[in-house]
Amino acid sequence: MEHFGLRIDCVRKIQVMFAALFWVASVCSAYADTGLQSFDKVPEKGIVTMIDLGAKKCIPCKMMAPILEKLKGQYEGKASIVFIDVLEHREQIARFGIRAIPTQIFFDGDGNEVYRHVGFMSEETIVQQLKKMGVDLNKNGKSGKTGARHTQN
Numbered sequence: 246m247e248h249f250g251l252r253i254d255c256v257r258k259i260q261v262m263f264a265a266l267f268w269v270a271s272v273c274s275a276y277a278d279t280g281l282q283s284f285d286k287v288p289e290k291g292i293v294t295m296i297d298l299g300a301k302k303c304i305p306c307k308m309m310a311p312i313l314e315k316l317k318g319q320y321e322g323k324a325s326i327v328f329i330d331v332l333e334h335r336e337q338i339a340r341f342g343i344r345a346i347p348t349q350i351f352f353d354g355d356g357n358e359v360y361r362h363v364g365f366m367s368e369e370t371i372v373q374q375l376k377k378m379g380v381d382l383n384k385n386g387k388s389g390k391t392g393a394r395h396t397q398n
Contacts (some may be wrong), residue, residue, distance in 0.1 A: 250361035282339060287327050294325040295371065299347035301330045303366040306347045311370045320344045326381045353380060 288294035297313055310328070317326040320339030329337050331346060341350060344363070351360040351374055360374055375381070 284327075284329060284334065284340075287325075287329075288356045289325040290356055291325070292325050292357075293353050293354055293375065293378050294327065294352040295368075295375070296327045296329060296341070296344050296350045296352070297330050297339060297347055298331050298341055298350070300330050302332065303346050308365060309347060312371070313366055317366065319382060320375070320380065323351060323382070351375075376389060 287296060293315075297306075297309060299309070301307070301310075313328055318325060331338050331343060337343070341348070347364065347366070349362045349366050349371070350358055355361050359378060360376075362370075372382075377378055
C-alpha cells in the first residue's frame, strides 16, 4: 500500500525518525532552560547558603517554589537561596547525599553544613533557620551578620 507515493513501511520509518528528533529536541531544550548550570560554586563562600534539592515534578517541591523565589529576592546579597533539580542534575544526588526530596541544606559562610531538613519546609521555618545562622531581615529589609556558625542536627 502507498501513501503519497511512499510505501507504508517507509512512512512509518519517517514517523519514527521524526519522533526521535522531537525527543532529542525536547531533551536539548530542557538543558537550555536550565542553562547547563554549574553548581561547582555551591555553597557560595562568604555567605550563608540554603540549597533546596528537589524536582520540578515533585508536589512538595512545587509547593516550595514560590516560597523560594520570594526568599531569594528578599535575601539577595544577604544569603544565597539555590534550587537544584536533581532529575536534571543527577550528579548532585551523590554530592549532597540525598536520600529523599525535597531536602534543604543550610551552609555557613565557610561552606560547612549546619542544618539539613527532609520534606516540605515552610517559609517561616526557613526564615527561622536563617535567623539562627545570623541572617536576619529587620523591618528595613537589611540583614544581620552572615557566616555565623551554629550546629544543629
